[in-house]
Amino acid sequence: EFDLTALKTSGRRLLELGRSCVHADYRGGTAMLLLWNALADYVLDHGIEVLFGAASFHGTDMNALALPLSYLQHFHLAPPELRVVARPSQGALLPMIPPDQLDRKTAMLATPALIKAYLRLGGYVGQGVWIDHAFNTTDVCLVMDTAQMSAKHRDFYIRKSGRDA
Secondary structure, three states: OEEOHHHHOOOOOEEEOOOOOOOHHHOOHHHHHHHHHHHHHHHHHHOOOEEEEEEEEEOOOOOOOHHHHHHHHHHOEOOHHHOOEEOOOOEEOOOOOOHHHOOHHHHHHOOOHHHHHHHHOOOEEOEOEEEEOOOOEEEEEEEEEHHHOOHHHHHHHHHHOOOOO
16 A cells, blocks of 8 residues: 555664554443553564554545545645655546645544554554555555653653653
């Protein structure tokens, strides 16, 4: 879905995060905390510097997704040295809304929870999107530079994983 050249040539220790499925009865709360704690432990144990992976918006209608996707591209685009780019075969040109016409609150309400969670940690999105017609999704690539994670969030996840900050 995405050209990872920028990440592969960065010289940084990388970890690709795949999709996780949690039974509906166990979503949220404790299950998510356990997943985040295990991930934090792995990142710390292996000296991971950059996490990345795809996250999806439901649907493939670029006009319907223009607001949240434009917001992400204008305000949360990964820096050039870590900027993953959607491959052209199913990449899409975004109907970009100018930054001064974007309503942050409305854009965030239309953004999936996983993407918002990574943004809160200081994560970014790659350039462009991948249209996955088989799954009826529009995918963005999330990129998280652990060195850029705010001290507040780093301390929270380290504390939750039972480690000293």
